[in-house]
Amino acid sequence: MQEKYSFSEIEPKWQKKWIEEKAYKAEEHSDKPKFYALAMFPYPSGNLHIGHVRNYSIVDVIARFKRMQGFNVLHPIGWDSFGLPAENAAIKHQTPPAEWTWKNIANMKRQLQEMGISYDWDREVATCHPDYYKFTQWMFLEFYKHGLVYKKKAAVNWCPSCATVLANEQVVDGACERCDTPVTKKDLEQWFFKITDYAQVLLDDLDKLPGWPEKVKTMQRNWIGRSEGTEVDFKVENHTDKIRVYTTRVDTIFGVSYVVLAPEHPLVKELVAGTQYEQEAQTFIDKMKGLNEIARTSSETEKEGLFTGAYCINPYSGKKVPIWIANYVLLEYGTGAVMGVPAHDERDFEFATKYQLSIRRVIRPEEMPVEAKDEPVKEADHGKGLMVNSGEYDGLANMAAWEKMSDQAEREGFGQRKVNFRLRDWLISRQRYWGAPIPMVYCEQCGIVPVPQDQLPVLLPDDVVFKAGENPLATSDSFKETTCPKCGGKAHRETDTMDTFMCSSWYYLRYTDPRNNTLPFSKEAVDHWMNVDQYVGGVEHAILHLLYSRFFTKALRDFGYLKIDEPFENLLTQGMVCLDGTKMSKSKGNVVSPEEIIGKYGADTARLFILFAAPPERDLEWSDQGVEGCFRFLNRVWRLVGQFVESAQQSTGNAAQVFGELDSAAKKMRRQTHLTIQKVTTDIGTRSNFNTAVSSIMELVNALYLYKEQATAKIEVEREALESIILLLAPFAPHITEELWGELGNRESIHKQSWPQVDEAALVQDEVTVVLQVNGKLRERIQVPAEISAKELEQQVRNLPKLQEWTQGKEIVKVVIVPGKLVNLVVK
C-alpha cells in the first residue's frame, strides 16, 4: 500500500473502471425495491459551477446509500439544452447553437465524471436532441388534442433585449428573469397552455406533499392565489350595459362610493363616446398603455383615476354611484372592474380621500357603539363586526351577511359566488430559434392544422440567419414553406418555438424509458419508476419548473398515460454557495472553480467539504481552510488503513468469539462504532443531515486512533471499526473508499457492499453516566449500573457525601428521576 494518499492516481482509475463496467446502471428487471434519485438537470452553459457540485454531490450520496441498502436505484442525468445563451453565442461567435451546445455538454459531462457521480450514463438525455424534442412536440399535440392548448391575442410580456415574449412566471419584479431588462407589454397572438384548468387541483394536492418544504408549498399557494368572492352586476344608468364587478367583500357593498374600471376595459370607450369626458379618457388610457408593468402595478405607485361622467346602480341599495377608471385596476384579474368601499379597504380609502368621494361605514366593530356608526371614518377597517347602514342586513354579523347577500344575488340573478385565481395561463410561444418548434401549420384553406404525431419531429433548419431582435426561424424559407397535412395545399409553419420549460416539464418521465422511439415513455417503465423518490435542486425553481411539472403530470394522468398524481415525492431545496457572505457569481467575481478544487485536492475532498460545511438546505459559506481540513481528514483515514494493514497479521479471524469477552475499552469502541452506524444511517436516510453524518464519522476515526494505541487493543474490534468507517464514508468519498476497501483485502467494489447493520448487543452498556441537578442546575455526574432502579438511584443520590453542600440545610421537596439519564433534586 502506498504511504501517501494520491488522489490524482486513484480517482481517474476508478472513474474509468466504473464507466467501463457500467457500475451504476439501473437494473431493468430486478426483485429489489426501486429508488428514483434525481437532481435538477443542468443547462449546459459550458462549465460546472460550484452550485452544481453541491446539488449532484447531495443526490449522489443518497443514490449510493440507497444502492448499498439494497435498492435498485435509478440515478440519471441529462441536459436542459435548449435556450437563449446558445443563440446569443451564435450571434457573437458565428457558431451554430447546436455546435456550441454539444461542445459544452461534452465538457460538462467530463467534469461530472471527474466528480465520480454514480450516474447511469445509458439514460442520458438532451432536450435539444431531435429524439427528445420530437416528444416535446408530441406533448404539445397531446395537450392540444385534449383542449389544453389555445391561441389568443393578448397583451403579453415582451423582453426587448431577448426579443421574445415571456411567461408571467419569467417576469421578476417587472423585469426579464434572464437579462433583467424591464419587460414591456405587446399585443400578440400567442400559444397558451391552459394551466388554469388545473389551478384548484394544483392547490389542493400540495397537501399531498408532506415531503416538500413548507416554503415551496407556500410560494406555490401564493402564486396560484385562490380567492373566494362574489360577482355583482351594476346596471349602467341610461345604458343597456351592465358592469360586473368581482369582490371578496360583498358584505361591504352598501358602502360602495364608486365603481372603477380598468383603463383597457371595453366598456370605457362606450361610456365616454361623444361626451365631454372622451378626450381626457383617451389621454388617460394612452398614458397607462405606455407604462411598463412595474410603474403601472406597483403598490408604491400613486393611485390615479378619472371620472367617466357615467353612473351605475348598486343592486342592493338602489343607490347611484359614479363610474371611474383607474390605474390600479387590472383587466386580466376578476372582471376588470371593482367596486370602491373606502370605509373598509385601504386602497379604496386612499383613492376616495384623494378624489373626495364619499366614505360610509357599513360594518362596526362590536365594541363600537351603534350611535357612532356615522362618525367620520379615519382609516379603513377591514375587521369583523356587525352590519350597519346596510338596510335589511343591519345587525347581522358581517360573515353571515356575506352568505345571505351572495344568496340574494344568485336568487335575483344579478350576481353569483365566484372563485378566482391569480394564476394565468402559461404562454409558451417564444420568438427564438433554439427551442422545440411548435408543430403547427397554417393552411390557406384549412386554417390552423396540427402536424400529425407520426410526422414528428418538426426539425430545426440549418439555414437560418441570426440577427439581434429577429425571429430566426422566420428567415428560413425551407422551414416556413410547407404543405398542409390535411389538404396537401400550400401552407406555412409556425415559426415560434416552445418555452424551454416545456422541455423540462417531462424529462423525469423520459429517464424511465429514454430510448423509446414511438412514445415518450412506456406505461410499464413509467409505472415502475415513478414517482421520483427524492428530488434535489435550487429553490429558484419553486414556482416555474415545479409548478409546470406538476401540471404536466396531472394532465398526462388525465390523458391516461400515468397513474400518479404528483411527480416528486420528496423535495430538497439546497441552499446557495456563498463566498464572503454573498452568492458566488461571475459578475461579482467571487467564484470558486470546481475544476481547480478538484485538481488541488481531488473530487472526494471537494464533495466531502461541501456536504460537511452546512446542512443541505442552508446557504453554505465557502472556506478554503475548511476544504483543507477535509483533505487532512481523508489523509488521516488513509494512514489509519495503512497502519492497520501492516499490523493485521495477528488477527485470529473469529470476531464473534472475541466480541463475547471484551474489556471495557473494547466495549466502548464497539459501542461507538455501532452508534455511528446508527447515526449515519438516519442522518442520510431520514434527516438529510449530511454534515452531522460526516462529523460522526470523524469522531469514530478519532476514537479509533486512540483505541488502537492501547496495549490491550483487539484487532477484531479495530477491523470492525475501520471497515465501518470506510463503508459509511463510501457514499461521500467514493474513490478513496473504493481504494481502501481493496487494500483491506476485498475483491468486490465497496459500492456493491451492503450497508452496515447496527449490532444492538454492542450498544448495551453496563454502566451509565447520570447527571445530578439541584433545582435544574448541574452539580455532579455519577456512574451507576445501567439497570439500576429509580429507587436505588435516589437512595444512592441521597447518600452522597456532598449532598449537604448543595442542599445547605434546605429541604428536598421533590426528586425528579429520568431513568438512565438524570436526577433533579428540588430543594426549598
Place this chain on the structure above:
RNA sequence: GCCGAUGUGGCGGAACUGGCAGACGCACGGGACUUAAAAUCCCGCGGGCCCUAAAGCCCGUACCGGUUCGAUUCCGGUCAUCGGCACCA
C-alpha cells in the same frame, strides 16, 4: 403591508422527543518531533470570579416575559437579518 425562514463562541455549525449548551471542523495560542521548515502528534480555546494550583462558583443560545423540577427546544410579545408575494379587489 402579507407570508415564510433564520438568529447559539473569533468563524462554519452541533445539541434528533423539554434533560450535561458549544459535538465535529476551521482559525488561534502553547508544546513534541526536526539542523530547519512542511507534514504529523499532544495540550488549551464562550465570558467572568477565585493569589496560584486542584477544585469550585456565577453569567451565557437576539431581547423581554410566561409555563415547567428543568427551556437553545414549548407559549406570548419585541427587535434584527434573509427570502417570497405585493394595488389580485
